Amino acid sequence: MRKLALSDEILMQVEKPARYIGNEVNMVVKDPAKVDIRFCMCFPDVYEIGMSHLGIQILYDMFNKREDTYCERVYSPWMDMDKVLREKNIPLFALESQQPIKDFDFLGITLQYEMCYTNVLQILDLSQIPLKAKDRTNEHPIVIGGGPCAYNPEPLADFFDIFYIGEGETVYDQLLDAYKENKQNGGTRLQFLEKAAEIEGLYVPLFYDVTYKEDGTIASFEPNNKHAKKTIRKQVEMNLSDTFYPEKPLVPYVKAVQDRVVLEIQRGCIRGCRFCQAGMLYRPIRERDVEFLKKRAVEMIRNTGHEEISLSSLSSSDYSQLHELVYYLIETFKKEGVNISLPSLRIDAFALDVMSKVQDIKKSSLTFAPEAGSQRLRNVINKGLTEENILTGAMSAFTSGWNKVKLYFMLGLPTETEEDIEQIAVLSDKIAREYYTIPKSERNGKVSITTSTSFFVPKPFTPFQWTRMAKQEEFIAKRKLLSAKLKEQLNNKSIKYNWHDAELTMLEGVFARGDRKLCDLLVEAYNNGCIFDSWSEHFKFDMWVKSFENLGLSMDFYNHREREQEEILPWDFIDAGVTKAFLWREYTKGKEEVVTPNCRKGCAGCGAKVFHGGVCYEPRNDAGESLIQA
């Protein structure tokens, strides 16, 4: 009988006890006493979200392939469980062995979005590990962070011993080997961290000192330990067809948000949208071999029994073998009751054919993400989707029976005017008008348009990293303006408007481009009860405001300030491939409304060529279709 960390009585009194018992399909079982390294992998959000994340599954598989390592998992205990663990002083445990994490060698935390930062503190706190790295001893696990938010690790610098900058497939082995060697030699925590600091892509925040100018900007950022590197080079896996990819992903009992097989077909993006951090961080684009993907798709469905497979990438239509892959999947899985889902597909004849085969047209909707309402502003952000693309795409879908359209836009983009906002309403209406040009007898009922807006948050390593973010009241005014403009449209009854919360956006902005001063703010907010901030029912904006006041920090400093070209940005010590010169060039071109062609059309010299592969070395095919219409 498996021994659980929690009594029946506790488990019977919390929501979804299956979140805490492990034993999922394909869980790895090892004897903890027979391994050298115990690693606990954490996604700092509730189980159903954490279990949906592909990155963790890749690392879980990769670590467990090492015989000397047992990788286990933990997710944020939900509020009801949080309360019980505190009251009864039960240390947070890993799902597999049900043993306390504080006794592990490593605690690895993936950082996927800024609003999970207080949950990171919850994990450390409940694990009974000191929050700050400087307070930890040889007895405590090494706390290591990774994922997209690690590209600006500074707001979390105090809480982590190491940050892993880049894709996990590359230097983890080196790190674990160094750890094992240090442990066998009886080395100290400090000695190990010094060794880690010498490995490419690893950042040990304790080994750097930051000084500030009077205005709060950074005066200097320097290593204080001779083992620490001046710049940290992002890690990239160049061969995605011959690397770790789980054949047997975990399948939870509780329904995960992603209750399906996820097939990552490529990494990176050729498009170069100027607001998009992922598009810049994961350069250059690298495809996985289509035969590799076919094989894995079949294995993963067989080993999980999932009823759906989803292709994942930033822009699936850019995958060169897409037709072959998709028709293969449809052919193979049709008889087996497996659905195929294809997000991020450009609407064209191929997409419509595929969609009509895999979805119920009456229920499914078309998705467009023009991001900005006017062509002018789309040029600023380098979003190569024209009104004509959208209208033709929508029209061919309408004539094939679709009648639902989802549109995604951002409010508050650099240089945005009232005219640009109004164009969002006009474009939404134009699509509806297109629909009603079809004779009534041939239409499939009424058209339904859902227009959604999020507020623009400038991110590190994008051309907009220097730009001023709008204030809360400006965002709200923009949203109200759009609401009013939508009401003026002819087809306003067919258009539904959804928007995001402005308060949460403010904090996202702060942490996205924040510095080390925010570490104390996080502790303060956490102590004031902030946790699960990305869950609207738990988000306490007033407590955040109070915490800023208590520490004499201002959100405006982080959000509403146009940064100078010369300013030392908190993440400048990271070399992500794309150069600061390229990003600045793109920022300038953006303001001049000049577009930059995608990587397959022409190389813009972003700097990612240093990784020696991917699209940068593909022969260019200028006859190929391009969406950029400068």
Add this chain to the structure above:
Amino acid sequence: MEIRIKFAKYDTMKFISHLEVMRYFQKAVRRSGLDVAYTEGFNPHQIMSFAAPLGVGQTSESEYFDIELHTAPSMEELIDRLNAVMTDGMRILAAEILPPPVPQVKRETAMALVAASSYLVMKKDGYEEELSKKELQDKFKEFITQDSIPVIKKSKKTEAEIDLVPFIFDANPEGKTTEYSGQYENGTVFYLLLSAGSVNNIKPDTVMEAFYAYLGKEYNPYAYQVHRLETYADLSLRKVSQQEIARRVKEGSMPERKLVPLLEYHKN
């Protein structure tokens, strides 16, 4: 063809809800590679139906579901293939091919056949009380031999007083633990055979609550582990509709029970 499958859900799997069990088996059957039938349409799913759901926290060695296959291997192979893809705490125990459906007659689902369930109610360790094991057992015998055991039965809308006696088909304080039930050091185990199904579903906790009320104490449901031993159909009710059963219960004109385990039903 339709197959009835019997499985055990035990150990830590007791924390998996009924809904989660249904999801689990949809995926497990696909992993097993059995030639299963899917519904038509864009969201195909397997044609699968479960008998009486088990409450979260309870274990069982007599859960049932029916599944439709295009072709089936031998039942031995089917059981092996399913067991090869089970997680710890889930085990396929038996399987039977159901007789082909009679034209024009709707098949009785496993769910509709359920007439009774037997349970072990085991005291967990760490919940000692003043009464010794022996005293508890003696009191239980007294309790169970009463002429009537009135309890308030609550449903979502109504509250009604009913007498438990006609629905307790058998009970004694000397239950025997099994491979799947687990066991506790204190050794206090009650055995209950209770009316089950959609008409008169009596939960073991209801009986235990009444027992503790008889002792003049408050019942702590966390102090006991409920384990389902078997789920029965009643041969005497073959082809009798649920409405008809309800009517006969009211009239007190129920025929003598002939309980058989669910998997035996179609053989009789």
